[in-house]
Amino acid sequence: MSKQILETQRLILREFVADDIDDLARIISDAETMKYYPDPFDRHGVEEWIARNRRRYTAHGHGLWAMILKSSGELIGDCGITVQPVDGVQEKEIGYHLRRDCWKQGFAIEAARACRDYGFSTFPVKKLISLIRPDNLPSRRVAERNGMKIWKETLHKDLPHLVYVIERSEFQRLKGPAVISEA
């Protein structure tokens, strides 16, 4: 049994389990989907990816979660919150990857917004970030639609990245007075 974390209009985000390997491989082993990464993941890499996220659930209470399309029950991507070093400081990062045939239907932004809301209401963070390669325009657009702005540039895993950020104060402004008491 895998633990459900979030539900949106069209999606469920739940913890990954070892059995997700084939569905996840269709996403993160795809060369086009992973073109902003050094390489697509091979089978062993996909297995390790699931194990790494399961360790994150235990260590941090969050990680990348499986994105399930409610209408079909299919696993179509991942979205979630991981801890990433930025210039030596550990930050909570919202990340996402989607199966190619599901792009441009608003799924990434739907999931990313849910993770942003969950992140600010669950963890006492001042900010949430997304680390994005400058030429990854779809991902930059998701971050912008998620209320984020460019904070700075950094080297992440030896590659130039933009650090997108949303501060808690900006999140509260976006959401209105209702969330202020949750901070």
Ligand SMILES: CC(C)(COP(=O)(O)OP(=O)(O)OC[C@H]1O[C@@H](n2cnc3c(N)ncnc32)[C@H](O)[C@@H]1OP(=O)(O)O)[C@@H](O)C(=O)NCCC(=O)NCCS
């Ligand atoms: C990034 C990614 C998850 C976006 O998924 P998506 O579901 O297509 O995004 P959405 O449908 O929610 O669209 C969000 C915005 O991005 C825009 N967008 C999507 N694909 C785009 C493209 N190829 N070029 C330009 N804009 C694009 C959408 O139009 C939308 O903006 P709008 O509301 O102003 O029209 C998907 O492209 C992907 O999986 N990429 C590969 C993995 C990756 O790079 N992940 C991010 C690592 S930082």
